[in-house]
Amino acid sequence: MTMVEFREVSKKFGKVEALKNISFTIPEKTVTAFLGPNGAGKTTSMKLVMGFLKPTKGVVFVWGEEPWRSEGVRSRIGYLPERPVYPMDIAVENFLNHLAKLKKLSKIDVNRVIRLVGLENLVDRKIGTLSRGYIQRVGIAQSLLGDPELLILDEPTANLDPSARREIIELLKTLHKELKVSMIISSHIIPELQEIANYAVIINSGIALEYGYLNDLWRKYEIEAIFIIKTVDVEAAARILIDKSYVHYVKKVSNSLEVSIDPEHYKSFENLLTELSGLIKNYTFKTASLGDLYEKVVKSGSQESV
Numbered sequence: 001m002t003m004v005e006f007r008e009v010s011k012k013f014g015k016v017e018a019l020k021n022i023s024f025t026i027p028e029k030t031v032t033a034f035l036g037p038n039g040a041g042k043t044t045s046m047k048l049v050m051g052f053l054k055p056t057k058g059v060v061f062v063w064g065e066e067p068w069r070s071e072g073v074r075s076r077i078g079y080l081p082e083r084p085v086y087p088m089d090i091a092v093e094n095f096l097n098h099l100a101k102l103k104k105l106s107k108i109d110v111n112r113v114i115r116l117v118g119l120e121n122l123v124d125r126k127i128g129t130l131s132r133g134y135i136q137r138v139g140i141a142q143s144l145l146g147d148p149e150l151l152i153l154d155e156p157t158a159n160l161d162p163s164a165r166r167e168i169i170e171l172l173k174t175l176h177k178e179l180k181v182s183m184i185i186s187s188h189i190i191p192e193l194q195e196i197a198n199y200a201v202i203i204n205s206g207i208a209l210e211y212g213y214l215n216d217l218w219r220k221y222e223i224e225a226i227f228i229i230k231t232v233d234v235e236a237a238a239r240i241l242i243d244k245s246y247v248h249y250v251k252k253v254s255n256s257l258e259v260s261i262d263p264e265h266y267k268s269f270e271n272l273l274t275e276l277s278g279l280i281k282n283y284t285f286k287t288a289s290l291g292d293l294y295e296k297v298v299k300s301g302s303q304e305s306v
C-alpha cells in the first residue's frame with residue numbers, strides 16, 4: 001500500500017523553486033533512503049510530508065490524506081529535524097516529559113522512548129553535557145513519542161564522528177525491527193544507509209530522478225554483486241554455479257571464478273557456496289553499492305536531459 005505520494009508537486013520560496021513538479025511514491029513499511037546533493041529539496045520534501053509546508057502546486061498524500069490539512073496524519077509521524085535546537089540546561093528526562101505533556105502523553109511513554117534509544121543512564125544529565133551522538137539519541141527519542149508509524153529523519157548522522165554514526169545506524173536498524181516503524185532517512189553519506197534501506201528516492205535540483213525498491217533498482221541499473229571464488233575444480237564449479245537463475249555470468253580469471261549475481265540473492269548464493277565446501281576453497285565478494293546506484297542514476301538522468 002502507498003504511504004507517501006507526491007503528485008506533480010512544486011514548492012516555491014519566493015523566486016526559488018525548491019521542488020519542480022516532482023512525483024514519486026513510497027510504500028508502507030519501507031526504510032527509504034532519501035538521497036540527493038545539497039539543495040536538492042530533501043528537507044523541503046520532508047517538511048511537506050510532515051505538513052509543515054503546503055505545496056505551491058500539486059498534491060502530497062500521506063495515507064491518502066494531505067498532511068497540512070490533517071492533524072490526524074501529522075500525529076502518526078515522528079520527525080527529527082536537520083538542525084534541531086535543544087534547551088541545553090535542561091535534563092534529558094525533563095525535556096522529554098515536557099514534550100510528552102504537549103502531546104498529552106504520560107511518563108510511561110517517556111520511559112519507553114528513553115529505553116528504546118538507550119538513554120536510561122543519562123536521564124538526569126543536562127542535554128548540553130551530552131556528546132553529539134547522545135544528543136542525537138535525545139532527538140530520536142522525541143521523534144518516537146506517541147508511537148509514530150512513520151519516522152522522518154533528516155540527516156540523522158550529520159556532524160557525527162564515524163563511530164557515533166555507526167551507533168545511530170545500528171539504533172535505527174533495531175528500532176525498525178522492533179517497532180516495525182517505516183522510515184524516511186535523508187543522508188549525504190550514502191554507504192551507511194545501504195544496510196538499513198530497502199527503498200530509495202533519488203532527487204536532484206527539485207526533481208525525482210528515480211525511486212523504487214533497491215532490489216528492482218539494482219537490476220534496472222545493472223548493478224551486480226561480484227564473487228571471486230577459489231575452487232579445486234574450476235570447470236565443475238562453473239557448471240554448477242551457472243545453472244542458478246540469479247547468476248548473471250561465470251568467468252574464469254586465472255585460477256579463480258568471477259561470478260556476478262543479483263545482489264538480492266547474495267545470501268542464498270553464500271549458502272550454496274557453503275554447501276559446496278568440498279569444491280570451493282574460499283571466496284571474497286563485493287556487494288552492490290548504493291553509491292554505485294546513485295552515480296548511475298545521476299549520470300543517466302543528466303544524459304536524458306541533454
Ligand SMILES: Nc1ncnc2c1ncn2[C@@H]1O[C@H](COP(=O)(O)OP(=O)(O)OP(=O)(O)O)[C@@H](O)[C@H]1O
Nearest residue numbers: 013016017018036037038039040041042043044045
Ligand atoms: N524557507 C526557505 N526560503 C527560501 N529558500 C528556501 C527555503 N527552504 C529551502 N529553500 C531553498 O530550496 C532549495 C532546496 O532546499 P532543501 O533544504 O530542501 O534542500 P536539501 O536537499 O535538504 O539540502 P541539504 O542537503 O543542504 O540539507 C535550496 O535552494 C534552498 O536554498
Ligand SMILES: [Mg+2]
Nearest residue numbers: 042043044082
Ligand atoms: Mg536538508
